[in-house]
Amino acid sequence: MQQLGMGQAVNQALREEMRRNSEVFIAGEGVGVGIHVNPMFPTTGLLEEFGSKRVRDTPVSEAAIAGLAVGAAEAGLRPVVEIMFNPFITLASDMIVNHAAKLRYLSGGKSSFPLVIRVKTGAGFGAGCQHSHNLEAWLAHCPGLKVVMPATPADAKGLLKSAIRDDNPVIFIEDMMLYFAPGPVPEEEYLTPIGKADVKRPGGDVSLVTWGNMLGVAFKAAERLAQEGVEVEVVDLRSLVPLDTETILESVRKTGRLVVLHEATRTGGFAGEVSAVVMEHAFGELKAPLRRVTGPDIPVPASPTLERFYIPDEEQVVTAVREIL
Amino acid sequence: MQQLGMGQAVNQALREEMRRNSEVFIAGEGVGVGIHVNPMFPTTGLLEEFGSKRVRDTPVSEAAIAGLAVGAAEAGLRPVVEIMFNPFITLASDMIVNHAAKLRYLSGGKSSFPLVIRVKTGAGFGAGCQHSHNLEAWLAHCPGLKVVMPATPADAKGLLKSAIRDDNPVIFIEDMMLYFAPGPVPEEEYLTPIGKADVKRPGGDVSLVTWGNMLGVAFKAAERLAQEGVEVEVVDLRSLVPLDTETILESVRKTGRLVVLHEATRTGGFAGEVSAVVMEHAFGELKAPLRRVTGPDIPVPASPTLERFYIPDEEQVVTAVREIL
Amino acid sequence: MQIPVEKKREMLWTMILSRAFSDTLSELCKTQGRVPGMMILSTGQEAVGSGVCAALLPEDVIVTNHRSHSHLLAKGADPRALMAEIYCKSTGCNKGKSGTLHLAVPEVNAPCTSTVVGAGLPLAVGQAFAQQYREERRVTVCFFGDGAADEGSFHEALNLASLWRLPVIFVCENNLYAGAQRYEEHTRTRHVADRAEGYAIPGEVVDGNDVLAVYASLTKSRQRALAGEGPTLLECKTYRCHGHSESDPQHYQPEEEIRSWRGKCPIPRLSDNLLAEGRITRDEIREMQAKAEAMVRDAVSFAEASPYPLAEEALEDVWAD
Amino acid sequence: MQIPVEKKREMLWTMILSRAFSDTLSELCKTQGRVPGMMILSTGQEAVGSGVCAALLPEDVIVTNHRSHSHLLAKGADPRALMAEIYCKSTGCNKGKSGTLHLAVPEVNAPCTSTVVGAGLPLAVGQAFAQQYREERRVTVCFFGDGAADEGSFHEALNLASLWRLPVIFVCENNLYAGAQRYEEHTRTRHVADRAEGYAIPGEVVDGNDVLAVYASLTKSRQRALAGEGPTLLECKTYRCHGHSESDPQHYQPEEEIRSWRGKCPIPRLSDNLLAEGRITRDEIREMQAKAEAMVRDAVSFAEASPYPLAEEALEDVWAD
Numbered sequence A, B: 001m002q003q004l005g006m007g008q009a010v011n012q013a014l015r016e017e018m019r020r021n022s023e024v025f026i027a028g029e030g031v032g033v034g035i036h037v038n039p040m041f042p043t044t045g046l047l048e049e050f051g052s053k054r055v056r057d058t059p060v061s062e063a064a065i066a067g068l069a070v071g072a073a074e075a076g077l078r079p080v081v082e083i084m085f086n087p088f089i090t091l092a093s094d095m096i097v098n099h100a101a102k103l104r105y106l107s108g109g110k111s112s113f114p115l116v117i118r119v120k121t122g123a124g125f126g127a128g129c130q131h132s133h134n135l136e137a138w139l140a141h142c143p144g145l146k147v148v149m150p151a152t153p154a155d156a157k158g159l160l161k162s163a164i165r166d167d168n169p170v171i172f173i174e175d176m177m178l179y180f181a182p183g184p185v186p187e188e189e190y191l192t193p194i195g196k197a198d199v200k201r202p203g204g205d206v207s208l209v210t211w212g213n214m215l216g217v218a219f220k221a222a223e224r225l226a227q228e229g230v231e232v233e234v235v236d237l238r239s240l241v242p243l244d245t246e247t248i249l250e251s252v253r254k255t256g257r258l259v260v261l262h263e264a265t266r267t268g269g270f271a272g273e274v275s276a277v278v279m280e281h282a283f284g285e286l287k288a289p290l291r292r293v294t295g296p297d298i299p300v301p302a303s304p305t306l307e308r309f310y311i312p313d314e315e316q317v318v319t320a321v322r323e324i325l
Numbered sequence C, D: 001m002q003i004p005v006e007k008k009r010e011m012l013w014t015m016i017l018s019r020a021f022s023d024t025l026s027e028l029c030k031t032q033g034r035v036p037g038m039m040i041l042s043t044g045q046e047a048v049g050s051g052v053c054a055a056l057l058p059e060d061v062i063v064t065n066h067r068s069h070s071h072l073l074a075k076g077a078d079p080r081a082l083m084a085e086i087y088c089k090s091t092g093c094n095k096g097k098s099g100t101l102h103l104a105v106p107e108v109n110a111p112c113t114s115t116v117v118g119a120g121l122p123l124a125v126g127q128a129f130a131q132q133y134r135e136e137r138r139v140t141v142c143f144f145g146d147g148a149a150d151e152g153s154f155h156e157a158l159n160l161a162s163l164w165r166l167p168v169i170f171v172c173e174n175n176l177y178a179g180a181q182r183y184e185e186h187t188r189t190r191h192v193a194d195r196a197e198g199y200a201i202p203g204e205v206v207d208g209n210d211v212l213a214v215y216a217s218l219t220k221s222r223q224r225a226l227a228g229e230g231p232t233l234l235e236c237k238t239y240r241c242h243g244h245s246e247s248d249p250q251h252y253q254p255e256e257e258i259r260s261w262r263g264k265c266p267i268p269r270l271s272d273n274l275l276a277e278g279r280i281t282r283d284e285i286r287e288m289q290a291k292a293e294a295m296v297r298d299a300v301s302f303a304e305a306s307p308y309p310l311a312e313e314a315l316e317d318v319w320a321d
Ligand SMILES: Cc1ncc(C[n+]2csc(CCOP(=O)(O)OP(=O)(O)O)c2C)c(N)n1
Pocket: B029, B060, B062, B084, B088, B091, C066, C067, C115, C116, C117, C118, C144, C145, C146, C147, C148, C149, C175, C177, C178, C179, C240, C244
């Protein structure tokens, strides 16, 4: 099987969908000509293949980029626009939250808004808190938006293809750190369903629910714990909205123990939603308290020592698991 | 004791703090001359008392309004600015999230940002989802911001005064529906601490945690249940950040049962945080599953029948409580 | 510019219809609770929507804002469906989800209405982009207020539309107020149209109470757009004769100012012109008025007789499947 | 305008220091991993920061952006504290919290630095508002790029500053590129300064590689600001001689263009002028250069010898108590 980084997987998904449907176009800052010439990046080479009609470099105008997507989607195109880094989504958030998410409802179901907003996220590249700020919990708290956050190149490809074909607005969050971590991606065409979590590692002792870049941390922790005879079930949500509560509950009913792991800051993070769902529907099967392993409630600091402190690591996960065994 | 609506209580707080400290000023759309001449509204009469130097009507420019506050606060003033309705906070969110919340951290603690952003929220006035959208969970997921959401006029006054004197950025969320529900407000000067929840009604059978406008619904439900002999303890959070976990846990340890009630939509709402905190720290004392009573995962519809359906009511709370008794 | 008499009569009709519509709503608002929500009308500003829409073809798109009724009626929206939506009934064009503030009528190519001030402009850019992408002979018009011209979205939208030469016409309805703020209190820019130069696009000021002037300007800018020459910023100077909403006592609008602008009402202005040219008779005008009133009465009856949506319908229409 | 020779020498010094600083960083970046994060330099653009800051008093405020080093050095920031922060060390001016991208130096009245493009402008409005509110004789300067002029925040900030006649000068450093986009690819506006008219404020284009011209323009607009006449939009035309960041191969910048702009370097331009006027000797210039290099070497040694912050320090400085 081909080994691709997540950026390359995204690139393949864009390429395939753009070949398949001429109503798909991409737009954003540097999606055509960018400052990097790097085959690991998601939009490399698309301008060359599809031309400047369909690959649109925009000014630094996030509200206009998102508005372009919303208006063009209503008119029947399938925009895939990029917001360069997660914190800049604030600048587009009126268009996303008050328009992409709501205009269909406001139309009484007459219009639809088949658009994808790709956004890069994640700490780890030393740029500090105005570039690194995980905000998936915000977007998940906005009815009308689907929210997808893949953890592997294969899922990224399959989910992005589904997102582009979805008739609803989809926020597609790519952790930059995963661009440089190759993984297997099937060669043949496939779609990964939005709204289906994936048990990435089965285990009977504790359920470790996570998504995005933290999957790697989850694996490392699971391996260490396996050496102690503790079998961790790693559930990769992949989509936050719709949330696959069935898969979460099934796992927790089996293990009776739950740890939720995310890179975003703790208070108000999406771990809260996961724990509420479990506490509502599987309370009787729970054998131990919840543990959350998350970023601390601080902005992401720039300095390497501080940034490492910010990012949850397997040590913290191992400790959390041990605490509730 | 004087009986005031929440708008009037806010007005008194602004008046007292502006008299006390000449570095306090207010700015926003229509905070001086507005389209309503209504003594129940928060900024009525302030222009007359303090003049146009300190009561600044702004253009319709939410990013500039928030930026004004951030810049002026760094320079040592104490801005209290208004974002007219909660959904428009999206337009100011870069300034709030990436600047008000982060610039102190980025300065290594050298600068501080003593500002208050007042924002009106709440469903119930038939304006639909671009005016009514409760977003407190977003702001609570942003380290560096304090988030306050009072439920009574007395708390509103005391909390706003504290917010204005706080050296950190505070988001102060006012539910419009409460402007027209008078309640007692002490005449003498007082401050209500930010970060302290308030047990608004003691009870031993079930903990009902809520905030803002839903306190009224909580009371109604508690009264009905009291007639059945069920004693509900109503915990009004008042502040989401800092969160008074002690008071929540104390209540749940006593009752063993938790219902969380908020008007915001369910998925990703702040009830998740409350339930995670309880599940982490009071799991052993819990006797029953969690119940959340919240707005459904839809935008707030305009039509009265639909809007009523959206807003959680005491019936739903009573049902939730009965389910876990 | 030579404007066909049929066009002129069409504009007179849509203005009369809009006025009957808003006068009726204004009247209905005097009975508390009869119509839910805020009531925002364009009494006195009808020439903008009528002149613009008369210059458009049905396939052209409009994007409008909180003050939308006259735009939508001029674009051909069904008064019954509008009125029922304003009443928040299930027969409304948006099944009661929208109410008066964000009426969306895709049937007449008015699909994107936002009550977030300034938000229409980026949406219109998206619509116009789709038209250009598909090489259609259609344009998009975006209606917005003078207050909206201070929002960041205005700036980003105009720059992008100019850069890509999109077929969009930005129609600023400068009614001298944004909420309670007079124009001079929210900007020092003499004319909103003065901002056009900053985007290297044509900016034009037109008498917004002269429907023929509006029609002529729009026709010209539409041709530019179709010729691939890009957007135009058209500022229509008009006046908000009512308060911001019907519950606004207009305490900050000088009475003399209101009176003087009422004297510049666009409807008699056009009808006098047509009468003078012998293109219409007084009886015909009276007939139009009677017909408009009847249509609006019918719309109100329809709306009042219609049921509210069932509570559970609130859960519908969030997702496309 | 008569510029005192001491001012000219000061500007030469700050340009030379900035250049030594950025040349050293550029060199250091060739060793992977030595300096963390993205490295964004203003090589070739030094005249803007130097000319502007020479025209300011210490109590004046600057608000800068991602390309801040030369602004901050010209405003008097300590090279050691800056370098240590760029190295993300605990001795840095922001204790390693900020790194190179949002250096905040309140000690020299450069307290608000944002790497969110365009965000500086509303922040500067707030700073200038405080100055006006307190009736201080100080102004605020906001540095931003040509790309930033396309953000909505630019628009809202200029309108508000104009309306309130705030003592703020918006300095657009037009270096012909925003990321990989040439100026003409992100706007059709001939000059960013053309946008000033849309806010009824003065807009001026100045040769941004001529430090004396920058100084003169800024002095004038500062006087206007202090006289209560409000903001100015000053566009300094310059060129980004390096890539957007040091890891950018500049593949989209024509070599000939880079070469020609390198020929317009502001440093020899001023030193030649001073030499011609007999206001400086070649030896003095060499001394300045040597001193700048020594200072930067010292700053690097200081930074390299400094410890990284302790992990738990990450939890500090979020809240003021
Ligand atoms: C982003 C945003 N801010 C504030 C409001 C509240 N608001 C509604 S209409 C209005 C005034 C708009 O003035 P203008 O654009 O001139 O339109 P007009 O009402 O005069 O037609 C305001 C401030 C809003 N709807 N959206």
